[in-house]
Amino acid sequence: MKLSEIAMSTAKVDVDRLKSIFKSRYGTVPLVVKSPGRINVIGEHTDYNGGFVMPAAIDKAVYVAVSKREDNEIHLYAEDFKQSHEASLAELNISEKGWPNYILGVVDQIIKRNKAIGGFNLYIDGDVPPGAGLSSSAAVECATAFALDQVFNLGFPKMELTDIAQKAEHVFAGVSCGIMDQFASVFGKKDHAIMLDCRSMEYEYVPLNLSGYQFLLLNTKVKHSLADSAYNDRRAQCEQAVAWIKEAHPEVSTLRDVDMEMLEIYVKHRDVDVYEKCSYVVKENVRLIQAAGYLKDGNLKALGKLMFDTHDGLSKSYEVSCDELDYLVDAVRAEKSVLGARMMGGGFGGCTLNIVETEHISELVKKLSEDYDQKFGLKLEAYLVETAAGTGIVL
Incomplete structure (x- = not known):
């Protein structure tokens, strides 16, 4: 290929x-x-x-x-x-x-x-x-x-x-x-x-x-029916946590105003699942600010690690991933040509976003396409994208 x-x-x-x-x-x-x-x-x-x-x-x-x-x-x-x-x-x-x-x-x-x-x-x-x-x-x-x-x-x-x-x-x-x-x-x-x-x-x-690297999107070609109901559930859980914290901190209006200590004190003892979901959001905002700094410094390797961390949070804490997305991210973790990968979007299907060394993209896509077909019986689609x-x- x-x-x-x-x-x-x-x-x-x-x-x-x-x-x-x-x-x-x-x-x-x-x-x-x-x-x-x-x-x-x-x-x-x-x-x-x-x-x-x-x-x-x-x-x-x-x-x-x-x-x-x-x-x-x-x-x-x-x-x-x-x-x-x-x-x-x-x-x-x-x-x-x-x-x-x-x-x-x-x-x-x-x-x-x-x-x-x-x-x-x-x-x-x-x-x-x-x-x-x-x-x-x-x-x-x-x-x-x-x-x-x-x-x-x-x-x-x-x-x-x-x-x-x-x-x-x-x-x-x-x-x-x-x-x-x-x-x-x-x-x-x-x-x-x-x-x-x-x-x-x-x-x-x-x-x-990206100097020497490119964004590679891998399309799972699936969209599981859980997506809409899970989205509504997550929004409700986030709003519930904010309501509990607001009882002690009236100035809090969204999870943007919340830190991990607040979640520990006001949410965890009331509902561990709500705590877990909200901890992902709080940590993701921190990751994004870090990511902006890494990009300004040209540190793609550090950005890539954050992308893997984001995926793990989306999969394990926020629980909006799926087997196909997890498989594609796990499949590239050990690849030296891949700096980072994560599911992108609402979840339960769609694409993973990968930062891949340009000269190794073709062989990576070929290998992943064969493995993905064998595992799920689905044809993997890959897209190279550039900023515009x-x-x-x-x-």
Whole structure:
């Protein structure tokens, strides 16, 4: 297996072809906007606890081509689904097809902000692997919001575009996501990760120089049904711990305000399981601050160790991993070419994120693919990703 063959299972989008298809379908020349997917270097399940995250935009993106119409109709076409959808600005309804909701939700949010827009044509394509946990839905929302802002001269600042995209997912797609995905998609910067404070929304660009190493994503190709219920359970447990601590410390509002001593005193004797779950979150916030320091110093080896520690916390304390994810992380622990690995995302499936020495990636993927197939009877997918700029116009 050659390096060039790895995960380029997602072919790059040909922008000239996209424009040509759009013109033949709608008869006009479009504005084309590109919005990237994202990885999260470290800081998992900390966002809804008022903590820190460290996402980076990647070189896999969603592309939307948009042009104005002379009426108040919305005409959409999704290349991935080979489906069209039509709606009216006068009557926006949630679609059973699913995919139009990420676009219509953005329109709904723009209207709620009392901005005047007209009808439009929109064609969507992309090379973000669906179901891999790289936030393709956020990329769709951000690309749509940015494109409509440009086409109709709405004048939204970047932070409001991020909010529009997040609220679109809440209301029309029905997913109560945090802000990280949309923020990374809009604010991404090449060769940098973003240290984002999910409470204050203050952020800092952290240099991400992998020199001789690359990010390798290994897709388990599974998504276990536990994911949604476990997510709700974890949120409830975190909120319970905060409520107990608040009895003695009224100033505490989220786990961001909590340290291990507080958990020992106010939570552990009441519920050991809640204590265990919350100890992961508290420790993960500390790890993220350490990780930012290591990246500034160019210490990838120390960052890699933190990634392994994060995975162990997610697997053993927070209990959101699964056999497939654990297997892939354990399989690379002893590999000298791998500095760090962890599950990424909500859990119970999706990808592991690995930092691997470039010259050994091909042999590692080949070995892991064979072993994974033998163990689980599943085809492992691998993606090489690089950091990229955030949402913008494709010239």
